[in-house]
Amino acid sequence: MFGLTPAEWEAVELSLRVAGVATLASLPFGILAGLALARGEFFGRTALNVLVHLPLVLPPVVTGYILLILFGRRGPIGEFLESTFGIVLAFRWTGAALAAGVMGFPLMVRAIRLAIEAVDPRLEQAAGTLGAGRIATFFLVTLPLALPGVIAGAVLGFAKAIGEFGATITFVSNIPGETRTLPAEIYTLLQVPGGEGGAIRLTVIAIIVAVGALVASEILAQRARRRVAGL
Amino acid sequence: MLEVSARHEVAGFTLDVAFAAGGGVTALFGRSGAGKTTLAGIVSGLVRPKAGRVVLDGEVLLDTAAGTMVPARRRRIGVVFQEGRLFPHLSVRENLLFGRRFLPRRAPANMAAIVELLGIETLLDRRPRMLSGGEQQRIAIGRALLMEPRALILDEPLAAIDLPRRAEILPYLDRLKREMRVPILYISHAIEEIARLADTVVVLEAGRVAAAGPAAEIVAGLRLPSLAPRDEGVILVANVERTMPGRPTLLRHAAGELAVPPVDAPPGTPLRVRIHARDVALAVGEPGRLSFRNRLPAVVQEITRRGDGEVLVRLDAGGSAILSRVTEDAIDDLGIRVGDPVTALMKAVAVEGY
Structure with a gap:
């Protein structure tokens, strides 16, 4: 299909795996952050807000470099992860997933936060009078009502992760079959003579994935709005 | 027996009341803005007053002097809100049973009896948004009853329902009143509802108790003629x-x-x-x-x-x-x-x- 070469297929497959793992792994944190920002009243709320949105405004190369400093084999977190759990992120596809997850996080949290803010707090109060504690109320009322928005946030994060380039290439380089994701493959193809054909094929695939994700996210967001309005 | 005393300030408005509610229906009556809903929130645990004490059947639920505040979820006081507040993502049956999973010991549900009492047999598998205001309010009452409450608060349960539909619900409230053994706090600004349902009436005016006593006396306007100036x-x-x-x-x-x-x-x-x-x-x-x-x-x-x-x-x-x-x-x-x-x-x- 699309006349892709094995190397190009490898890049597409890797990108989907990296983005999928990035999205699933960051989703619980995204929900926690979204909940904290939507409903929380605590010291450091503004700091959390800034931290979450930082990858959106920092140059991706800077984000990638910070990840390299922190999660590289000699970085404080990277060294701890390797010595304690035997997990290596630097120059591995797992590192690419981390970079993609971090870059997609602001978009994911924003959608989740809006969805949680749209849940009527009076319903949560009603759950309280019926005996539900905070955690039960979250899982039985808040999360189900916000779910379409949470899914929309995950889809946005996934689309962002698929396209992540700057932070990924800075943090985990551009190793074929390991960290050469779809954008890195396009970049590589453009560096060699006669690579334009492959670049165009991958570009089309990138557009399809991005548009598909946006449409899916829009449909889900709309359903969320209707659901919360009780229509 | 429910004993309440509270002093609270919200946006330049002072609430300062004390009353007791025994068995049967105690109505909190007053114009909007008299502090009725704030008072209901203090009893149910959703509002923490500046100072106050709430005691239900001898158990202290709130005592600001002693720093005690039992959270709403542990008070087991059923609340029926003005707007129903049914969970839109759950079926009627799931809404009704919501509170049961949090009961410390689950007695077998008297669901059939409550469903029959409220006449909602045919609605169980539907979603709240498909129902009329009156039906939603009956389900909200059922949801509060099925949690086996120790007291029940009905906060203007008919206010959001158009006039012709109110007559449909009132007979269910009559039956509720007859069959419930726990104190019922009925909040309303409609004298007709009070006259029909209340055993005791507490009249609130601008955050204070203006009169309190048996419904017959209060409704007759004997204690507070201003209550019903031309409709004694x-x-x-x-x-x-x-x-x-x-x-x-x-x-x-x-x-x-x-x-x-x-x-x-x-x-x-x-x-x-x-x-x-x-x-x-x-x-x-x-x-x-x-x-x-x-x-x-x-x-x-x-x-x-x-x-x-x-x-x-x-x-x-x-x-x-x-x-x-x-x-x-x-x-x-x-x-x-x-x-x-x-x-x-x-x-x-x-x-x-x-």
Whole structure:
């Protein structure tokens, strides 16, 4: 299909795996952050807000470099992860997933936060009078009502992760079959003579994935709005 | 037994009240802005007052002096909110059973009985958004009952429902009142609802208790005439004597027999009858051939002239008070004075029993 070469297929497959793992792994944190920002009243709320949105405004190369400093084999977190759990992120596809997850996080949290803010707090109060504690109320009322928005946030994060380039290439380089994701493959193809054909094929695939994700996210967001309005 | 005292300030408004609610229905009555809903929130645990104490059946739920505040989820006080607040993503059945999973020991659900009481058998598998306001409110009541509450708060349960639909719910509230053993706090600004349901009334005005006492006295306006300036009335309690299909129901009262529009209740059932002062005419001597079906012998106890050409006459009929609003001219023409025997005349269609 699309006349892709094995190397190009490898890049597409890797990108989907990296983005999928990035999205699933960051989703619980995204929900926690979204909940904290939507409903929380605590010291450091503004700091959390800034931290979450930082990858959106920092140059991706800077984000990638910070990840390299922190999660590289000699970085404080990277060294701890390797010595304690035997997990290596630097120059591995797992590192690419981390970079993609971090870059997609602001978009994911924003959608989740809006969805949680749209849940009527009076319903949560009603759950309280019926005996539900905070955690039960979250899982039985808040999360189900916000779910379409949470899914929309995950889809946005996934689309962002698929396209992540700057932070990924800075943090985990551009190793074929390991960290050469779809954008890195396009970049590589453009560096060699006669690579334009492959670049165009991958570009089309990138557009399809991005548009598909946006449409899916829009449909889900709309359903969320209707659901919360009780229509 | 529910004992409440609270002082609270919200946006320049001060609430300072104390009252007790025993079994039966205690109505918190007052205009909007009188502090009724804030007070309900203090009892249910959703509002923490500046200072206050709430004790339910001897258990301290709130005591700001001692720093005690049992959270709403542990109070087991069922709340029916003005807007229902059903969970839109759950079916009616799931809404009804929501509170049961948090009960410490799960007695077998008396769901069938409650569903039957509220007449919601056919709605169980539907979503709340598909239902009318009245149906939603009945489900909200069922949801609160199924959590086996130790007290029940109904916060203006009819306010969000259009007028014709209210009549559909009131009979269910009558049954609820008869079958519930726990204190019910009924919040409303509608005197008709209070007259029909309340045993005790606490009148709130600008955050303070303006009057409190048995419903019959409060509704008659005896303690607080400003409550119903031109719509005084009394509540009599009378037992059903005889019902016949398509015919007025006959009630037995100490003062005599009362005919009211047909009520479906077996003989012996105590019913409430609300009689508006403006619907009571007075006759001196034998009334003669008139269409008034209700004629109760009474004695004039008090005549209050209000200076607007109308008077309020208070009668004693078999030990119960009846109020009559008539013109000053009528009183003068008939020469009625305190202590005179008269006959109170009421059309059967103007007297409602429930």
